[in-house]
Amino acid sequence: MPTDFPERRRRLLFVAAALVVMVAALPLFVRDVYVQNILVLTLMYAALSQSWNILSGYCGQISLGHALYFGLGAYTSTILFTKFGVLPWFGMLGGGILSALIALALGYPCFRLRGHYFVIATIVIAETAYLLFLNWDWAGAALGINMRVRGDSWVTFQFARSKLPYFYFALGLAALTWLVTWALEESKWGYWWRAVKDNPEAAESLGVVVFHSKMAAAAVSAFFTAIGGSFYAQFVSYIDPDSVMSFHFSLLMALPAVLGGIGTLWGPALGAAILIPLTELTRSYVGGSGKGIDLIVYGALVMIIALARPEGLISLFAPRRRARVGK
Amino acid sequence: MTSEPILETRGVSHHFGGLVANRDISIAVARGEIVGLIGPNGAGKSTLFNLIAGVAPPTHGSIWFDGANVTALPATGRCRRGIARTFQVVKSFDGMSVIDNVIVGALVRAHSVRAARDHAVEVLQFTGLGQRAGALASELTPSEKRRLEIARALATAPKLLLLDEVLTGLTPAEAQRGVELVRAIRERGTTILMVEHVMEIVMPLVDRAIVLDLGSVLAEGKPADVVRNPAVISAYLGERHRARSA
Numbered sequence: 388m389p390t391d392f393p394e395r396r397r398r399l400l401f402v403a404a405a406l407v408v409m410v411a412a413l414p415l416f417v418r419d420v421y422v423q424n425i426l427v428l429t430l431m432y433a434a435l436s437q438s439w440n441i442l443s444g445y446c447g448q449i450s451l452g453h454a455l456y457f458g459l460g461a462y463t464s465t466i467l468f469t470k471f472g473v474l475p476w477f478g479m480l481g482g483g484i485l486s487a488l489i490a491l492a493l494g495y496p497c498f499r500l501r502g503h504y505f506v507i508a509t510i511v512i513a514e515t516a517y518l519l520f521l522n523w524d525w526a527g528a529a530l531g532i533n534m535r536v537r538g539d540s541w542v543t544f545q546f547a548r549s550k551l552p553y554f555y556f557a558l559g560l561a562a563l564t565w566l567v568t569w570a571l572e573e574s575k576w577g578y579w580w581r582a583v584k585d586n587p588e589a590a591e592s593l594g595v596v597v598f599h600s601k602m603a604a605a606a607v608s609a610f611f612t613a614i615g616g617s618f619y620a621q622f623v624s625y626i627d628p629d630s631v632m633s634f635h636f637s638l639l640m641a642l643p644a645v646l647g648g649i650g651t652l653w654g655p656a657l658g659a660a661i662l663i664p665l666t667e668l669t670r671s672y673v674g675g676s677g678k679g680i681d682l683i684v685y686g687a688l689v690m691i692i693a694l695a696r697p698e699g700l701i702s703l704f705a706p707r708r709r710a711r712v713g714k
Numbered sequence: 715m716t717s718e719p720i721l722e723t724r725g726v727s728h729h730f731g732g733l734v735a736n737r738d739i740s741i742a743v744a745r746g747e748i749v750g751l752i753g754p755n756g757a758g759k760s761t762l763f764n765l766i767a768g769v770a771p772p773t774h775g776s777i778w779f780d781g782a783n784v785t786a787l788p789a790t791g792r793c794r795r796g797i798a799r800t801f802q803v804v805k806s807f808d809g810m811s812v813i814d815n816v817i818v819g820a821l822v823r824a825h826s827v828r829a830a831r832d833h834a835v836e837v838l839q840f841t842g843l844g845q846r847a848g849a850l851a852s853e854l855t856p857s858e859k860r861r862l863e864i865a866r867a868l869a870t871a872p873k874l875l876l877l878d879e880v881l882t883g884l885t886p887a888e889a890q891r892g893v894e895l896v897r898a899i900r901e902r903g904t905t906i907l908m909v910e911h912v913m914e915i916v917m918p919l920v921d922r923a924i925v926l927d928l929g930s931v932l933a934e935g936k937p938a939d940v941v942r943n944p945a946v947i948s949a950y951l952g953e954r955h956r957a958r959s960a
Contacts, residue, residue, distance in 0.1 A: 392831070573827055574827060575821050575827060578814065578817055578818050578821055578827070578830075579818070579821070581807065581809065581810055581814070581818075582807050582810070582818045584809070585806075585807035585808055585809050585810060586805045586806075586807055588801075588805060589801065589805035589806070589807065589866075590807075590818065591788070591789045591790050591793075592767065592789050592793060592798070592799050592801075592867075593793060593798075593818050593819045593822065593866060593867070593869075593870055594790055594793035594794050594819075594821075594822035594870055595790065595818065596790055597790075650809070
């Protein structure tokens with residue numbers, strides 16, 4: 388079994404590369420802007436959920452406050468651009484670094500909490516940040532910030548006439564977060580995170596520095612979540628606390644991973660591919676603001692998964708894999 | 715065994731609130747020894763074991779390992795220094811495969827994951843789990859899980875291995891294989907301190923036994939002498955038995 392291990396890892400890379408090529412070709416067939424919009428969101432949530440999965444799936448520290456990092460990313464790049472003229476590319480990087488630092492600062496007290504208490508802390512902190520931004524006049528308060536429009540260009544990452552640039556960026560981000568997870572999985576951190584998740588006391592006895600493991604996972608996770616937030620701000624070109632920092636986003640980052648398979652490499656992407664189109668379609672076909680219906684859909688999906696496939700949908704593919712290993 | 719002991723506790727006491735679990739315990743373990751830590755229920759074996767493993771610092775006294783005072787060092791740091799342990803109630807990483815469990819231990823010393831994987835394969839073969847490398851830890855039988863505990867600890871390349879009741883609750887055949895494994899570990903140069911509840915399993919195995927009772931050292935010495943010690947007999951079996959065997 389150990390001998391074919393590198394081979395299996397390499398095969399994963401090929402599968403991912405093939406998938407990226409196939410998805411990249413989709414716009415050739417999909418000309419409908421509405422469908423393209425769904426594709427962009429699906430890829431974005433695949434990337435976000437993959438980032439969330441690093442901290443909550445691999446390291447087992449369930450966060451329901453990732454909207455904080457998403458919002459920080461969106462606000463950092465948007466404020467830097469509209470108020471100081473800093474290009475969104477730098478803003479995006481800045482937002483990522485800022486979020487990673489804030490994740491470390493928050494992790495310092497919060498990682499002393501375990502289980503449900505940690506989850507509650509993440510919710511409360513994100514809600515506090517949401518309220519701060521709602522009342523922070525300089526950052527637009529409840530009115531939000533309109534992106535300064537400078538015409539279509541990759542320099543300012545603004546495209547009013549086409550969704551395709553956003554589509555390809557989102558695809559790149561989803562591929563990047565997948566690749567980072569793939570690499571981390573077979574690194575010291577990857578092993579440490581899973582050990583911390585399964586049994587922190589045993590991990591400690593084996594020389595794992597539990598606290599540092601959690602901090603590292605939080606920083607990486609927050610960084611990529613914020614990149615996603617900056618991207619979203621560019622994509623919608625208007626942000627306010629409700630549209631980038633509400634609890635809704637925290638849920639939407641967690642659910643694809645839970646649906647697809649928490650702590651797995653493919654789970655978040657698979658979950659996003661099912662959940663996001665479903666959400667968007669119910670929203671537009673069931674009508675109204677739809678805010679209630681999509682939540683009912685989430686609830687139903689989570690219940691079905693919890694009852695039938697607690698390991699997530701990705702486990703449907705697992706028996707075949709194990710049968711092959713067994714031969 | 716003329717050199718300084720690899721492990722020494724100096725006047726170690728530990729209190730849980732008003733309860734004194736360990737009282738002024740001074741023991742030493744020489745390099746290459748197999749030492750059994752025995753005693754009836756509630757004697758303070760597990761407390762002392764946990765203090766040596768670094769789960770908590772003792773209330774009083776100091777713990778010395780390999781020539782250094784490690785009293786303030788947490789479990790992680792002691793593992794790096796060369797103390798590894800198993801848990802009485804097995805704590806395997808159930809979501810991970812057997813080999814991945816062992817890799818976590820090997821990563822303490824390895825320079826790369828690949829090196830850790832190679833080391834883990836070796837340790838699994840040594841502990842007799844080679845065939846189960848790809849299985850999930852949760853799929854193992856109870857006795858295999860005990861072996862995994864040992865394999866994971868061994869992967870950290872310890873100088874001192876602390877075994878917490880690894881032989882208790884096994885079938886006689888499994889226990890015999892366990893005894894052979896412990897001997898083989900010592901042959902590779904690892905010192906062993908083992909807590910055991912059942913005397914007849916450990917006594918033939920250990921070089922020296924330390925008997926705890928009511929939080930203090932009651933007796934220590936060669937197994938054959940210890941089992942004849944009247945104080946030990948009465949601690950284990952009560953006054954009536956002491957009178958009869960005398």
